[in-house]
Amino acid sequence: MTTYAPTIAALPSKPKRPISARRLLLNIAKYAVLTFVAVVILAPSLTAVLGGIRTTGEFLAEPFGLPKQGIQWQNFVRILSNPDFWNAFKNSILLTVGVTVIGVSLSACLAFVFSRMQFLGKGFLFNVLSLGLLFPLVVAILPIFIQIRQLGLINNLWGVILPMVAFSLPGSVVILRGFFMAIPTELEDAAYIDGCSTLGFFRFILLPMARPAIAAVATLQVIGAWNEYFLPLLVLNDPKLWPLPLGIMQFQGQYGSEWALIMAYITILIIPVVIFYIFTQRFIVTGLTGGELKG
Amino acid sequence: MSTVRFRVLPQKAASFSAQPLNRTLSKWLTIGLLVAPGMIVFLTFLLIPIAQSSYYSLFKWNGFGPPTNFRGLDNYVDLLSDGVFLRSIGNSLILMTSSLLLQLPLALGLALLVGRGQLVGRHIFRAILFIPYVFSEVITALIWLYVLHPNMGLMNRVFEAIIPNFKYIPWLADRNIALYAIFLVLTWKYFGFYMILYMAGLQAVPKELEEAGRIDGCNEFQVLRFVTIPLLGRTIRLTIFLSVLGSFQQFVIIWILTQGGPVNATSTIATYLYKYGIQRFALGYGSAVAVVLFCITLFFSLGYQRLVMRQDYVLRE
Numbered sequence: 001m002t003t004y005a006p007t008i009a010a011l012p013s014k015p016k017r018p019i020s021a022r023r024l025l026l027n028i029a030k031y032a033v034l035t036f037v038a039v040v041i042l043a044p045s046l047t048a049v050l051g052g053i054r055t056t057g058e059f060l061a062e063p064f065g066l067p068k069q070g071i072q073w074q075n076f077v078r079i080l081s082n083p084d085f086w087n088a089f090k091n092s093i094l095l096t097v098g099v100t101v102i103g104v105s106l107s108a109c110l111a112f113v114f115s116r117m118q119f120l121g122k123g124f125l126f127n128v129l130s131l132g133l134l135f136p137l138v139v140a141i142l143p144i145f146i147q148i149r150q151l152g153l154i155n156n157l158w159g160v161i162l163p164m165v166a167f168s169l170p171g172s173v174v175i176l177r178g179f180f181m182a183i184p185t186e187l188e189d190a191a192y193i194d195g196c197s198t199l200g201f202f203r204f205i206l207l208p209m210a211r212p213a214i215a216a217v218a219t220l221q222v223i224g225a226w227n228e229y230f231l232p233l234l235v236l237n238d239p240k241l242w243p244l245p246l247g248i249m250q251f252q253g254q255y256g257s258e259w260a261l262i263m264a265y266i267t268i269l270i271i272p273v274v275i276f277y278i279f280t281q282r283f284i285v286t287g288l289t290g291g292e293l294k295g
Numbered sequence: 296m297s298t299v300r301f302r303v304l305p306q307k308a309a310s311f312s313a314q315p316l317n318r319t320l321s322k323w324l325t326i327g328l329l330v331a332p333g334m335i336v337f338l339t340f341l342l343i344p345i346a347q348s349s350y351y352s353l354f355k356w357n358g359f360g361p362p363t364n365f366r367g368l369d370n371y372v373d374l375l376s377d378g379v380f381l382r383s384i385g386n387s388l389i390l391m392t393s394s395l396l397l398q399l400p401l402a403l404g405l406a407l408l409v410g411r412g413q414l415v416g417r418h419i420f421r422a423i424l425f426i427p428y429v430f431s432e433v434i435t436a437l438i439w440l441y442v443l444h445p446n447m448g449l450m451n452r453v454f455e456a457i458i459p460n461f462k463y464i465p466w467l468a469d470r471n472i473a474l475y476a477i478f479l480v481l482t483w484k485y486f487g488f489y490m491i492l493y494m495a496g497l498q499a500v501p502k503e504l505e506e507a508g509r510i511d512g513c514n515e516f517q518v519l520r521f522v523t524i525p526l527l528g529r530t531i532r533l534t535i536f537l538s539v540l541g542s543f544q545q546f547v548i549i550w551i552l553t554q555g556g557p558v559n560a561t562s563t564i565a566t567y568l569y570k571y572g573i574q575r576f577a578l579g580y581g582s583a584v585a586v587v588l589f590c591i592t593l594f595f596s597l598g599y600q601r602l603v604m605r606q607d608y609v610l611r612e
Contacts, residue, residue: 030408037405038423041483044438045426047449051441060447106333113329119322125330132341134596138544138565139588142572142581143344146351149358151339166340169333198325227431229547234573245433249551252437259441266434277429281422284429288488289495 045270051263052076059260075264079251087240088247091157092226095243098161099225103168104218108210110169111176112202116188132170137163138230145234159235164225172217175287179213180206216287219280226273244269345589348582356579370583379559380584383567386474390563391542393478399534402486403527406493407519421494425487432484436551439480443467443552467553470560477549477561484548485541489534496530497523532604539595543588564588 051059052075054067079085114126137144144163153159183206191201207214229245236242239250248265255261277284352370354362374380405424409417427435442449445465455461466476500523508518524531546565549555555562555570562570568588572581 027414030414034405034408034414034420038420041423041427044442044449044483045430047441048438063447063449063452102336106336109329110333113326117322117326119326125334128342129334129337132337134592135341135345135589136540136544138546139592140341140345140348140585141546141565142568142578142585143348143351144340145573146347146358146578146582147340147344162336163340166336169337169341173333198322199328202329223429227433229431229433245431248433248437262437263441266437269434270430273429273431273434274426277426278422281425285491285495288491 048263048266048270051260052267053264054260056258056260059263072260072264075260076268078261079265079268084239084247084250088242088244091241092243092245094157095160095164095228095232096222096225098157099164099168100218100221102161103165103172103221104214106165107169107172107176107217108207108214111173111180112206114173115177115180116202116206117198129170129173132167133174135167137167140167141230141234144231148235154235155238155241156235157241160228160232163231164228168221168224172221175217176210176213179210183209212283212286215280216283219283220287222276223284345585348585348589351579352582352586354579355577356582357576358578362579364579366579370580371587373580374583374587379562379571380564380567382559383555383562383564386561387543387545387563389474390478390481390545391539393475394481394538394542395535397478398482398486399489399531399538401482402489402534403493403524403531405486406490406497407523409490410494410497421490424490427484428487428491430484432547433551435480435484436548439483439548440467440552443476443480468557470557473553473557473561477552480548480552481542481545489538492530492534492537493527496527500526536596536599536604539599540592543592564591 047063050064050066053071054065055069055072058065058067058069110129114122114129148154148159148163151159153162187205187209188201191205196204227245228243229249232241232243232246236246239246242250248262248269251265252262351362353365353367355364355366355370356362408414409421409424414420430438443466445451445463445468448466450466451461451463455463464472467473504526505518505522508522513521543563544565545563546569549561549563549566550569553561555566564584564587568581568584571577572584
């Protein structure tokens with residue numbers, strides 16, 4: 001089938017030579033549109049970086065100028081030598097690792113049961129869990145806040161981690177369940193014939209095979225936890241517990257007019273995110289599209 | 296079924312009769328072990344709090360001690376007669392409509408450009424267009440706080456350079472413009488997400504059908520209009536769903552850029568909830584806001600899934 005397709009497609013194109021001029025014009029138009037959008041996307045982030053390496057005066061005079069007074073490394077030194085920054089960094093790491101490890105483990109267990117086991121009440125449980133898809137964290141923030149207060153988890157990182165896990169579970173389970181169901185039953189039968197237990201099959205065969213799906217879910221969790229602002233804002237009153245998104249807002253409050261410093265802080269936060277993005281792009285795409293789009 | 300029979304083979308014959316009971320027991324133990332932790336976290340931190348809020352919404356409650364000051368439905372009456380709340384719903388609806396009319400078509404158009412075809416460098420464009428999605432909302436908002444700055448912001452500078460005699464616009468301080476400026480920021484951050492979804496959908500559109508359209512004499516636009524877009528129906532319906540839900544949960548970007556101001560011009564349901572429920576510690580009143588928000592979301596979600604997405608298997612059953 002597919003081997004014939006190119007020949008068929010190639011046939012009519014021969015007599016239609018003049019078309020290619022139009023096609024060229026069309027391509028130029030396409031590139032023009034794409035370049036314009038790419039510039040609109042990149043320009044704001046680029047000003048942030050260019051602002052961070054210059055003085056505030058230079059930056060405000062010329063948003064896109066190059067550093068004429070030399071690269072202002074001291075902007076970065078001032079932020080990186082601040083213990084508050086490193087404290088916020090540590091909190092962000094703790095939150096992200098906590099949410100990701102717990103979220104992925106719990107959702108993998110649930111997804112396994114919902115995809116591979118038969119038992120009474122399975123459909124009901126799955127429907128209850130799916131109900132969670134309808135309530136994003138922002139929408140339910142006040143009820144969550146009340147519950148965390150009643151459990152005494154205010155000013156406790158667990159008070160951020162556990163609700164974030166709870167809200168990520170429905171989505172992650174739906175994604176993982178889809179992948180788990182795609183793994184052939186024959187494999188499961190073979191494992192059992194060889195004397196594997198249910199848990200053994202889950203741990204030693206299913207999980208390793210579903211590694212791309214697990215990576216996709218984990219990547220989305222990392223991004224979500226690393227970026228979360230609203231829940232820590234409510235739950236953590238003690239600045240010692242604040243993660244980076246709260247840290248940069250506090251910094252912005254203190255140095256409101258020193259744009260260069262704020263831009264340097266933004267640059268410090270953007271660079272690792274972009275590097276992370278470059279390496280995990282295909283997992284992000286897999287996660288968002290349930291594996292339909294290959295990276 | 297046959298698998299289970301094989302599993303007992305290597306075991307002692309004596310245990311054969313006790314096997315069914317043991318097997319059921321161990322099966323339920325396995326299920327309990329795998330399901331319980333996740334479901335407990337889910338119930339404690341998601342479902343139970345949400346259910347409780349409908350109870351709290353009947354009280355005037357500042358959060359200290361148990362709620363005792365019963366008000367019946369008065370919170371709801373106050374809420375629905377508050378002009379600011381109605382304004383917030385209106386603003387959320389404006390954001391929603393603009394997303395549907397501008398953001399999604401933009402994302403679809405770009406997906407058609409970079410999602411397939413033989414455009415050189417489309418992978419690079421695709422990567423660039425998707426970058427804002429991984430930025431945190433806080434960073435996005437801070438960058439745009441500068442870009443939209445009334446005096447030295449990038450936006451005004453660019454317009455100044457292009458348009459002669461351009462007067463600086465206070466993007467976020469003008470009551471008539473602020474909401475659209477915020478919409479611009481939201482589009483910048485989120486259209487990449489929809490673009491990726493459309494690209495996934497496009498991969499499932501069979502090339503043969505489009506080719507058939509061309510052979511039958513359709514021009515490119517007609518192929519797009521009558522073949523490609525109808526075949527993308529499932530993805531389009533999904534993005535509409537996500538986009539509507541998304542516009543009702545915008546908080547962080549709006550809060551950092553305008554805090555709902557000037558004069559509530561950019562107040563949405565989420566910023567209203569934060570300002571009047573949480574900052575003032577009116578937890579009963581705030582719960583009523585949350586319940587109204589749940590009702591809107593639930594009503595829309597269930598209705599939409601029943602009527603529009605029924606044929607699409609959103610949850611991949």
